[in-house]
Amino acid sequence: MSKLTKEQLAEVQEYIQSLPEEEREPKLKEIMTQFEEQTPQCPFCLMSEGKIQTTRVYEDESFLAVLEINPVNKGHTILFTKRHIKSFGDFNDLEIENIGKIMKKLSVSVSKFGEGINIIDSEGKLSGQRFEHFTINFIPRIKDDNVKIGWQGKPSNEEELNKVRELIIEGIPKDKPKVVSTPIDEEKLKREFSKFKKNLP
Ligand SMILES: [Zn+2]
Structure with a gap:
């Protein structure tokens, strides 16, 4: 994670607070992802940035x-x-x-x-x-391409399958109801954060 200055953190916090409650968590996650230091060795990041042909x-x-x-x-x-x-x-x-x-x-x-x-x-x-x-x-x-993709199944039973079924159904995230809210100024947000990025040590 990149180091944010106190001021930058305060600005992020202020922006997040200005959002309707249900948008805060996902937005914060999205913003923080932008700040996460992209491992220089990650070839997919390098490809995305055009640094690898x-x-x-x-x-x-x-x-x-x-x-x-x-x-x-x-x-x-x-x-x-x-x-x-x-x-x-x-x-x-x-x-x-x-x-x-x-x-x-x-x-x-x-x-x-x-x-x-x-x-x-x-x-x-x-x-x-x-x-x-x-x-x-x-x-x-x-x-005959010799690619091996496979697995060995293990026997289960009805009781176990039903238990797992319950757990999976329980674990499926619920869709959040759509809330009409003030539109977010995405452009402003992008500008602010590219400014932050430049100021990072
Ligand atoms: Zn990556």
Whole structure:
């Protein structure tokens, strides 16, 4: 996390306080993400910033898709957020809105390179995520390509499945009711924070 001066923190706080209550937490999270020091070694951040050369196949305001430089099969494409976020759970509204359309388009195009496709999102160390940056791999599959993606299921029972069902349903975040509120001056906010960024030690 970058170090904010007391004044900068106070300004952030003041801005957050001026928002309707239900918008405060998500906005604060979004702002703080901008301040988080982007690990210089994160290749996806470097690609987003154009500091690493890539073969781009898709770009919009929140996503970038590039060809994997060491493809599993021809056509292997990686889609990732421009922001340094770890998971689907960290998506902002724009990213949520865009991801489905982009995935559909890329899957149609990339699957033409094979007779099947794996679309893989890995989150967390145990899943194989190497950099804590949200990515989706589109891997076209061809016969005898020797790619191993698989798992061994363990037997369960009705009681256990029902318990887990309850937990999952309980854990699904509830949609917040839409509240009509004063519009946020996004442009002003962006200006303020780029000023902060420049002043950082
Ligand atoms: Zn990153």
